[in-house]
Amino acid sequence: MDGTILVVAATDGQMPQTVEHLLLAKQIGVKRVVVFINKVDQVDEDVVELIEIEIRELLSDFGYDGVNSPIICGSALLALRGDTSEIGEPSIRRLLNAIDEHIPTPVRDYTSPSLLPIDNAFTVPGRGTVVIGTLYRGTLKKNAEVELLGFDENIKTTVSDVQVFKKSVPEAKAGDNIGALLRGVRIHVVRRGMLLCASGSEKLSNHYEAKIYFLSRAEGGRSKPVTSRYIQQLFSKTWNISCRIDISPDVGMIMPGEHAPVYLTLMRRMVMTLGQPFTIRENNATVATGFPNGLFPLGLPFSTVNTILDSSIHSACPVHRNLQDLIMLMSCDEYMTAEDGEIEVQISVR
Template sequence: MAKEKFERTKPHVNIGTIGHVDHGKTTLTAAITKVLSETEGCKADFTAFENIDKAPEERERGITISVSHVEYETAARHYAHVDCPGHADYVKNMISGAAQMDGAILVIAATDGPMAQTREHILLARQVGVPYIVVFLNKCDMVDDDELIDLVEMETRELLSEYDFPGDDIPVIRGSALGALEGDAKWMDAIRELMKAVDEYIPTPARNNDLPFLMAVEDVMTISGRGTVATGRVERGELKLNEPVEIVGIKDTQNTVVTGIEMFRKSMDFCEAGDNVGLLLRGIKREDIERGQVLCKPGSVTPHTKFTGEIYVLTKEEG
């Protein structure tokens, strides 16, 4: 059966949910897909909590990373949304770039307020360069006193300011992800309000489309009968179907041709900076390519054996 075509009619933005364990990140992700699937002008396939939470694990050099990608559209934009089940997964994903975000939704339970991992995720967002944050105060249906929610909001804004985010200006939306999933109109409206804030507060990033094509390889898989596919986020430039690329880094440089481009299991004629894609590579075996290499326009990247870098060592608790 022919693959459905990816229609690029709206600007594409990468976002994700961050925040303390059990504050409702995955429930919110599911609620967004439900509400947008029922909202005129928007588009989403409702993805249940358990389907987001059962993310396929990638095992790479002894490190296990779980990450779930869902896609949806508001009236204004197309989004790729990343959600990670475990705390250690966030740390690894955000540092490795598997969850590169143009903006993030920080989820804080109004019942608890900011917790240890809330602070860690804000610090991580600052360190890896997540430029914009929108806050969703979750579980507001479980707090009777609005003044308590006011206090949580104030504490959250102060915490964001502490890490050089504009705490006073960041949109803070109050809601209940579970209430929205259960179809409560009030809480479904809160999700619409959240996505309006995401649309308006997180700008569509300027993409480096005029630079030579470059994509870091995040994962490699074999598709039977078709060949080897490398997945990753296009860092810069554009790539059209049947164009040549080089595989650079770790091993000797290899040349190949891209015979298929897919995003969210839909086929594309070209990809551009910011897209999370799978590229089908002609004549390349599974063992010829690995995570950490890059695909690039031939002749545009020179491999180096010496460089200056910044190392973040995971603590035992972080995995």
């Protein structure tokens, strides 16, 4: 996202969701915010001025330019009714002008390998599976060899066709919302959140080292500290998955409002690039944000390890037969090696 419009109702002022939305905008990298104070026809002018002061202070607290960020006052309902007063249709035009002036055209990365987070997918009868998303970086051309990664899947395929605004094009560039027709891929293996990327450019893993910040109670976060084996949903780009957070023994616990290094263990292997922002949500509320700064790739494919677990480890470790379940109980220092043609799996269960 290149920018955002923060809508605040003049009848309510700053609400908890206002803080949460600004936090999420900051977390996903939105650098410019335009504010629209709606329903100003229902309150006094003094109230509108007070809300504007509060919003500017809030923007500054989150690292935005609270002094120079444009704040437009108006009424969306009056604009829909064709009202020509300053708070009617002209306020919407001022909002559009503020977007043009305050949110610059972003600099796109056209040289890196292509990367397409998948938003949706569907089947075209007689042609194949089409994946839809906004090209994050690089250039995607027809007949390019790509990989479909995510949720333990690693599928090699070829892009048969690329469409932008329902028109076939020879290539698409970063920033384009596209549809890519994939050869030999069935719709049931494609899920929202998977990545379509240039062959060999990204790696799958479910162990990551990360920096994390837990929101304080005042920011809408937790009121109690977090210890190891903390399991919640992790959200990043267009996907979400169950994740276990382990804390270094020398840290012990993380209090709300603190930053700390942690280890992430995902329920499925996913692609997370270094610096890719993520959020942790608990009971439908954002409680933490962070980014990975290292990965620990598994030494063996899941299918091989599952076979080993079923044949040998199951008798010694009856906790779980499936590695996807067992992995949630393991710390991030487990490793798997192959010696003298025999596979040795070492697992420490806490």
